[in-house]
Every structure is written in structure tokens, then in C-alpha cells.
Amino acid sequence: MAKVKKVYVCSECGHETSGWLGRCPSCEAWNSFSVVKEMPAKSSTVHAGSWLPSTSDGARTEVIDLSKIEVEEIRRLPTTIAELDRVLGGGIDPGSLILLGGDPGIGKSTLALEILGHIPEDEILYVSGEESETQIRMRCERLELGDKAIPLLTTTNFSIVEKIILELRPTFAVIDSIQTVYSDDLTAAPGSVSQVREAGMGFLRIAKSYGITILMTGHVTKEGAIAGPRVLEHMVDTVLYFEGERDSSLRILRCVKNRFFATDEIGIFEMTEKGLVSVDQATCLFLDGKPRNTPGSVITAILEGSRPLLLELQALTVASNYGSPIRMAQGIDRSRLIMLLAVAEKKTNLDFSTLDAYVNVTGGMRIRGTSADLAILAALLSSVRNEPLGLEAIVIGEVGLTGEVRSVSRISDYLEEAYRAGWKRFVVPASTRSRLRRFEKERDVRVYYVSELNEAFDLLFVKKG
Numbered sequence: 001m002a003k004v005k006k007v008y009v010c011s012e013c014g015h016e017t018s019g020w021l022g023r024c025p026s027c028e029a030w031n032s033f034s035v036v037k038e039m040p041a042k043s044s045t046v047h048a049g050s051w052l053p054s055t056s057d058g059a060r061t062e063v064i065d066l067s068k069i070e071v072e073e074i075r076r077l078p079t080t081i082a083e084l085d086r087v088l089g090g091g092i093d094p095g096s097l098i099l100l101g102g103d104p105g106i107g108k109s110t111l112a113l114e115i116l117g118h119i120p121e122d123e124i125l126y127v128s129g130e131e132s133e134t135q136i137r138m139r140c141e142r143l144e145l146g147d148k149a150i151p152l153l154t155t156t157n158f159s160i161v162e163k164i165i166l167e168l169r170p171t172f173a174v175i176d177s178i179q180t181v182y183s184d185d186l187t188a189a190p191g192s193v194s195q196v197r198e199a200g201m202g203f204l205r206i207a208k209s210y211g212i213t214i215l216m217t218g219h220v221t222k223e224g225a226i227a228g229p230r231v232l233e234h235m236v237d238t239v240l241y242f243e244g245e246r247d248s249s250l251r252i253l254r255c256v257k258n259r260f261f262a263t264d265e266i267g268i269f270e271m272t273e274k275g276l277v278s279v280d281q282a283t284c285l286f287l288d289g290k291p292r293n294t295p296g297s298v299i300t301a302i303l304e305g306s307r308p309l310l311l312e313l314q315a316l317t318v319a320s321n322y323g324s325p326i327r328m329a330q331g332i333d334r335s336r337l338i339m340l341l342a343v344a345e346k347k348t349n350l351d352f353s354t355l356d357a358y359v360n361v362t363g364g365m366r367i368r369g370t371s372a373d374l375a376i377l378a379a380l381l382s383s384v385r386n387e388p389l390g391l392e393a394i395v396i397g398e399v400g401l402t403g404e405v406r407s408v409s410r411i412s413d414y415l416e417e418a419y420r421a422g423w424k425r426f427v428v429p430a431s432t433r434s435r436l437r438r439f440e441k442e443r444d445v446r447v448y449y450v451s452e453l454n455e456a457f458d459l460l461f462v463k464k465g
């Protein structure tokens with residue numbers, strides 16, 4: 001009788017051990033281990049490295065000279081979806097394995113189908129394990145792809161998918177979604193970490209052995225990882241991640257990993273009646289209408305890839321009813337907010353210890369860098385004082401622990417774009433003066449330079465008393 005091997009797998013990150021552990025040594029999640037596969041020791045169809053085009057056991061036996069390897073120039077195939085090509089650095093790399101993650105209902109299937117719509121019919125395959133044929137047909141019609149003869153396979157069995165892919169040999173295949181695909185060789189349920197990993201490895205092998213580009217969609221768990229398998233993230237070439245608010249039609253496509261191209265560009269889409277539409281003019285998109293002269297509201301600019309975006313920051317401070325005041329941050333890092341409050345307390349006469357503080361970035365955008373620090377503090381102070389900024393200006397600058405306003409790179413890009421959108425006043429770090437000399441001279445603008453927090457506050461708020 002074949003020996004049964006028990007494997008304990010972490011449901012968060014897929015880390016495997018031979019015995020149960022209370023805490024995962026890899027991702028530090030508690031109580032995440034369970035026996036998800038009990039199988040004969042040697043039954044898996046896919047094993048590490050098996051997709052490498054080499055010897056039958058998946059490993060080379062001789063050492064090679066790296067300098068003798070010829071590299072062909074990577075030929076990216078544009079999808080003609082402008083914002084997707086921007087994120088991918090020009091287009092899709094043939095033979096790559098792509099993971100498209102995001103919340104359910106965000107638009108993964110829609111984007112996948114739209115990509116298929118731009119590739120010739122005899123080169124594509126759409127595998128769906130989530131929706132019925134009629135549902136997919138209805139989506140095609142919405143996307144005006146009704147006349148396109150898209151080859152569709154509705155199955156969830158990996159061996160069937162593999163067989164059909166190898167028969168049809170498409171250049172581009174969509175697997176919607178990776179969580180629905182299962183392998184008969186495993187006893188674990190579809191969607192479990194081991195099933196997803198096994199399927200992921202299988203598609204990796206197909207993509208690399210036959211040069212077929214495969215895009216897999218994947219749902220996101222509430223923890224924010226691509227469901228269960230963070231394991232997938234390391235095996236694929238590209239990880240794209242859809243973000244957006246449920247009640248907003250804006251969708252942001254972010255590339256969190258690309259093996260072939262260093263990218264920090266984001267793609268901006270609008271979900272319309274006829275699918276996802278690329279948004280090119282995005283500068284003011286995240287501003288909720290015209291800026292209002294309201295306490296707690298400050299406009300700042302951030303740089304996403306090569307694209308400056310104007311954002312409205314809103315802050316609200318109210319008397320706290322609790323021993324430790326509430327610090328709530330939407331769209332910014334909460335620990336950054338706590339640090340900024342500490343700096344403001346130390347460097348100015350403000351006392352936030354009795355105030356609950358809420359900060360929100362409107363439009364569902366998330367700020368990653370530090371260039372909005374000064375604007376966050378200005379919004380907070382504006383709320384504390386219950387008065388709008390005394391200056392209708394865009395506020396940009398990082399705030400250091402000693403209260404100094406620090407430089408921001410590519411500042412003239414921010415300002416040029418804001419100027420184009422109609423802004424004439426800017427509060428910026430003093431250290432950017434030399435870089436902005438030309439901008440200031442050539443444009444009808446007023447730039448205020450600040451080197452320190454108190455100086456910025458004095459400028460932005462009229463002194464009381």
C-alpha cells in the first residue's frame with residue numbers, strides 16, 4: 001500500500017510543515033494550519049522546476065556559461081487597452097504568466113474579456129469556472145464583442161483545461177478564476193491553498209513550455225492577499241491588482257510585480273455601461289468637484305508613476321470620549337498619521353491627546369509616499385481651528401521628525417500638472433526653490449516656500465488674537 005503523507009499547510013501563505021504549528025513561521029498568522037492534503041508520497045503531477053525545458057527529471061546536469069546565452073529582444077504585444085499597456089510597460093510579454101487579483105465584482109472578468117477582444121479569435125481561449133455560458137455571452141454583448149467567436153471552455157478540472165490548451169495551442173488563454181480550478185490528484189477542496197498552488201504550477205509549466213501567455217484571475221481574501229496563495233505571487237511573472245471603491249466607478253490597476261519591467265505606473269479605468277474605459281486625463285479625477293472652502297479640506301498632489309494626480313484630503317477632529325483617542329486613516333497609512341500627529345504636538349502648541357482624528361482621501365485613492373504629509377497636517381489643523389485654509393493653494397511636502405518640511409522629488413512635474421488644471425498657488429518645501437525657479441518665472445503663479453512646520457502653519461492660517 002502506498003504510504004500516506006500528511007502535510008499541514010498555512011491557509012494564509014501556503015507554508016507547509018510535517019506537523020501542526022500554532023503560528024506560521026513564514027507569515028506569522030495564528031491558527032492557520034490544517035491538514036489539507038493526505039496523499040501517496042509520490043502522486044503529484046507537477047513538481048518544482050518541471051516546466052524547465054531540460055531533462056526529464058526537470059533539472060540540468062551540466063553547468064553552463066551565462067555569457068554564452070543569447071537573449072532575444074523582448075517583444076511586447078500591445079493589448080491596445082491604453083491603461084493596461086501603461087501598467088505593463090508597453091504590452092504583454094509572450095509566454096508570461098499573469099495574475100490579475102482583486103475583490104469580487106471589481107471587474108477582473110470584464111478586463112480579461114476585453115483583452116481577448118483585441119486578439120484574433122484563433123489565438124485565444126477563455127476558460128471560465130465561475131459563470132454560466134449565458135452569463136458570459138451577456139457580458140460579451142455588453143462589451144460589444146457579440147460577433148466575436150471567442151473559444152470558451154467552462155470547466156474547472158485542470159487536466160481538461162490542460163488537454164484543451166495543448167490541443168488548441170492559443171497564444172493567449174484566460175483562466176477565470178484560478179480558485180475554481182482543481183486537480184484530481186489532490187484530495188483538498190477546490191480553492192484551497194494546495195489546489196491553487198498545484199493549478200498555478202501547472203499553468204506555469206504550460207506557459208513556459210509552450211510559450212502560451214496565461215492570465216489567471218484571482219479573488220482577494222479579506223486580509224488583502226491574493227486568496228490563500230501568496231504562493232502564486234512568487235511563481236507568476238506579473239501580478240496585477242485591481243483597486244477601487246464599490247460605490248465609485250473608478251478602478252485602479254496596479255502592478256505589484258513584473259519580472260520583465262520595473263513599473264510603478266498605475267492604470268486608471270472607469271467602469272461604464274460598456275465595460276472598462278481607459279482614463280487618460282486623470283489629473284482632477286479624484287477631486288470631488290470643485291475645491292470647497294471648508295475647514296478640514298486641503299488639496300495636494302501625488303505622483304503615481306509618471307502621472308501627477310490632484311487629491312483632496314479631508315480631516316476631522318472631535319473631542320475624544322475615550323482614554324486613548326481614535327486615529328482613523330482612510331487612504332493613508334495609519335502609522336504615518338500617528339507619527340505626524342506626534343510631530344505636530346511636539347513642534348507646535350497643538351494638543352491632539354484629547355482629540356479623535358479622522359483623515360480621508362476622497363475618491364478612494366491611496367497615498368503611498370510621503371509628499372502629502374504637510375497637507376495632512378494642514379487639513380488636521382484646519383479642522384481643529386474650524387477654519388478653511390487662508391490660502392487657496394496646493395500643499396506639497398514631506399514632514400520630518402524634527403518638524404522640518406522636506407524635499408519632494410520631481411516637484412516641477414506636480415506643479416506643471418496642477419497649473420494645467422488651473423491652480424496658481426503652491427506651498428512647497430524651501431529646498432525645491434532652485435528647481436522651481438524656471439516654472440515660477442515662466443508661469444503666472446505664486447509659489448510659497450516653507451522649511452518648517454510652524455512657518456507653513458503661519459502661512460496657511462491667519463493668526464488669531
Ligand code: TYD
Binds near residue numbers: 104105110272
Ligand atoms: P466582473 O468583471 O464580473 O468582476 P469580477 O470578475 O472581478 O468579479 O464585473 C462585475 C461588475 O462590473 C458588475 O457589478 C457589473 C459591472 N459591469 C459594468 O458596470 N459594465 C460592464 O460593461 C460590465 C461587463 C460589468
Ligand code: MG
Binds near residue numbers: 105109176
Ligand atoms: Mg469574475
